[in-house]
Amino acid sequence: MGFTLFYLSAVVLIPLAALALRSAELSLSDFWRLATTNQAPAAFRLTFGASFIAAVLNAVFGTLLAWVLTRYEFPGRRLLDALVDFPFALPTAVAGLTLANLFAPNGWLGQFLVPLGIKGAYSQLGVVIALTFTGLPFMVRTLQPVIENIETEVEEAAATLGAGRGRVFVSILAPMLFPPMLTGFALSFGRAIGEYGSVVFISGNLTGKTEIAPMLVVKRLEAYDYPGAMALAVILLVVSFVLLALINTLERWTRRFER
């Protein structure tokens, strides 16, 4: 018990307190100035925008994937199921490296996509691609247990009573799937906000265009602009806290069906 608290404070609490104290030295107007100038607005816009799009993409494809993996039998299902965790297990640097290469003009996908005007590497689209990749497992793994627990009897009953499959989906499945989808969305969004490794490789870090907020933190640090880096870090931190609280609430809401 004592050891737990000691270790936790040494590794987590004291460093976090340092950040809080140091940023408290900044006056509010200074803080505001640092957080809203020098590419910061563009970086935040890109971070939140790209994370949102990535989370939406994950909500669509992740739900579909979770459904297919739990409900259907087909050759290669087990393999696919194991592979879903691949983005989670793969170090982000490697993910960024290989994605950047895939979508580069001479890459496997890029050679077909770039002539069509779809530029996946060194563009804002690249940021979305990387964030979708890293967020996918969170969505699928949140939904899978929920889909497994849905009792098919309910769907059968509805079908017996004359409801078509579409009606069953809208009236029965969708309301059950919605809360875990939101949880998965928040998890994937939260992960995307803080993501750094994979994006660095694929975005090209063009100032003001493809530069995400964590990248700007690093850049300011490297220029020894500590207050500037801290201001951005505090905002990122607050957003993660809010998301964490939101996810906990959502999980309680999801479990309201389990009794």
Place this chain on the structure above:
Amino acid sequence: MSGPVHRQWGRSTRKSTRGADESPWIRRLLIGIALLFCGVFLLLPLANVFAQAFSDGLAAFGGAIISPDTVAAIRLTLLVAAITVPLNLVFGVAAAWAIARFDFRGKALLITLIDLPFSISPVVAGLIYVLLFGLQGYFGEWLDAHDIQIIFAVPGIVLATLFVTLPFVARELIPLMQAQGSEPEQAALTLGASGWQTFWHVTLPSVKWALLYGVILCNSRAMGEYGAVSVVSGHITGRTDTLPLRIDKLYNDLQGSSQGSAAFAVATLLTLLALLTLLLKTFLEWRQQREHDRAQTVNSDQNQDSSPDA
């Protein structure tokens, strides 16, 4: 914020699915989309790593792996994992023990705090250590006066890795130990076992698979962490470059002298680690599920045995 949730094995056999099935065409369409999506998004990146790594031939691949700077990076990565994984293992067991066995105020807060490193951006994790131990940080002057270097040196890398991998073992153990309850341990204690004996012979065996699971995930993250380490390491080739940082350097060096395949050659090492992690993870999940199923069969057998008497 957790890592992906456990998968459950072998639950796909259902009694009747009449009325709960899509028409074959929709089913085929959905499976097709899923396969296509996974093929493009998961398989292709994986295959690409290996294809690019060997694109300049076997000799170039070997050369990139055994270059002294890469070997130094491998050594550093192994060292960092060897320090952080055991520390977080001990912490995880202690924290799970405290949370599952004792009641105290602020328990929910403690669990949230343990989860925190998951939700913080790795860059911010690196930054907070720079604020503490960097030259302009709180302990910066004192450390400088005593000639101790933490930031831009190995201790900083260890600390940052310690931070980002802290939740893995604890997260796996807490729900399991909470679910299991403390009856077996209390029985052992009543029968005269000491605290340590109880821990070694009762507690530890009952959570060993979950423990291993946590350690594997923890290790995978420790070896692959990029963001946090990148902030504190200082990128000194051959000295503070871990494997992910080495990949970064080789990649950005592309325009210069090194061959394009070098970054990918080093990346294959981490990719193999990821695949190994997945394999072990799948095996452990299967194992846990089997033990769970067996326990349930035993239970239902007992129920059946006792039912005629009732």
